[in-house]
Amino acid sequence: AQTVTQSQPEMSVQEAETVTLSCTYDTSESNYYLFWYKQPPSRQMILVIRQEAYKQQNATENRFSVNFQKAAKSFSLKISDSQLGDTAMYFCAFMKAGANSKLTFGKGITLSVRP
Amino acid sequence: GAVVSQHPSWVICKSGTSVKIECRSLDFQATTMFWYRQFPKQSLMLMATSNEGSKATYEQGVEKDKFLINHASLTLSTLTVTSAHPEDSSFYICSAFGLAGDPWETQYFGPGTRLLVL
Numbered sequence: 001a002q003t004v005t006q007s008q009p010e011m012s013v014q015e016a017e018t019v020t021l022s023c024t025y026d027t028s029e030s031n032y033y034l035f036w037y038k039q040p041p042s043r044q045m046i047l048v049i050r051q052e053a054y055k056q057q058n059a060t061e062n063r064f065s066v067n068f069q070k071a072a073k074s075f076s077l078k079i080s081d082s083q084l085g086d087t088a089m090y091f092c093a094f095m096k097a098g099a100n101s102k103l104t105f106g107k108g109i110t111l112s113v114r115p
Numbered sequence: 116g117a118v119v120s121q122h123p124s125w126v127i128c129k130s131g132t133s134v135k136i137e138c139r140s141l142d143f144q145a146t147t148m149f150w151y152r153q154f155p156k157q158s159l160m161l162m163a164t165s166n167e168g169s170k171a172t173y174e175q176g177v178e179k180d181k182f183l184i185n186h187a188s189l190t191l192s193t194l195t196v197t198s199a200h201p202e203d204s205s206f207y208i209c210s211a212f213g214l215a216g217d218p219w220e221t222q223y224f225g226p227g228t229r230l231l232v233l
Contacts, residue, residue: 033220043206045159045224091158095222100147100166100212103222105158 002027002094006106013082014114020067021077021109023092031097034068034075039108040088048090051075053097079111087113118142119211121225128199129233136194136228138209144189145211149222150182153206165192199232206230 003026013019025034036048051059051068058066063080079086092106118141128134138148146167151159163184164172171184181203183195192211196203206229210222 035221037224042226043153043208044226045208045210047221047223050221089156095220097220099220100164101220102149102161102164103159103210107158110156 002029002096002104004092004094004104004106006092006109008109009107010110010112012112012114013079015082015084017082018078018080019082019111021079021090021092021111023075023077023106025073025075025092025094025104027073027094027096029096033095033097034066035093035095035103036064036066036075036077037091037093038086038088039091040085045091049077082113084113084115087111117213117221117223119209119223119225121209121228123228124226125229127231127233130200131198133195133197134199134230136196136207136209136230138192138194138211138225140190140211140213140223143211143213145192145213146189147212148186148192149210149212150184150192150194151208151210153208153227155206159208162194196230199230201232204230204232 005024032053034051038046049061067076089108091108094104095101120139122137148165150162162177165184165186167186173179186192208227209225
């Protein structure tokens with residue numbers, strides 16, 4: 001079974017600053033994906049970024065980037081130039097590769113961006 | 116692309132009644148959809164996996180006779196909460212597994228349904 005751990009329940013960052021959200025996971029699978037999802041106050045789950053385990057290059061999406069350390073089973077999310085709209089709950093998630101696989105979520109972290 | 120809708124977004128019902136929630140993939144076909152339940156400030160809890168044309172697979176501890184799931188087509192799955200009670204009040208979210216979206220092999224989520232049972 002897979003586990004995803006987000007040990008920080010809350011974080012706060014000043015607007016325009018950079019913040020890093022931590023995530024570790026445990027699995028015996030060799031082929032898998034890792035995700036960060038954002039859930040703003042509207043509660044709509046939004047895909048932020050996706051990483052394939054077989055890729056050594058870290059995924060990036062505009063202001064969002066990850067630090068994927070496969071050996072350490074670590075998958076942190078860096079948000080650069082934080083904006084007020086980044087205020088949300090962020091979930092790290094694991095999914096085994098293959099059609100119709102389940103997602104395993106971490107407990108989430110609440111990020112507040114201060115003006 | 117890869118848009119998932121849910122209807123209704125908000126429902127209030129009396130204890131003992133049944134409520135049906137629809138989940139649709141609008142611009143892609145989804146052979147598999149997932150149903151989650153979420154309490155405030157908590158993570159998503161997977162309730163069941165819905166497969167088109169076959170019976171749903173329920174997670175341990177989820178009452179399949181209470182939470183009926185039907186995946187009638189490649190774009191529609193429904194969750195019916197039967198004989199709802201106040202403890203069933205929650206936020207229900209569906210997701211659809213996309214094999215043709217960008218990125219592929221990714222779950223796309225609906226906006227959720229808030230259920231309040233009085």
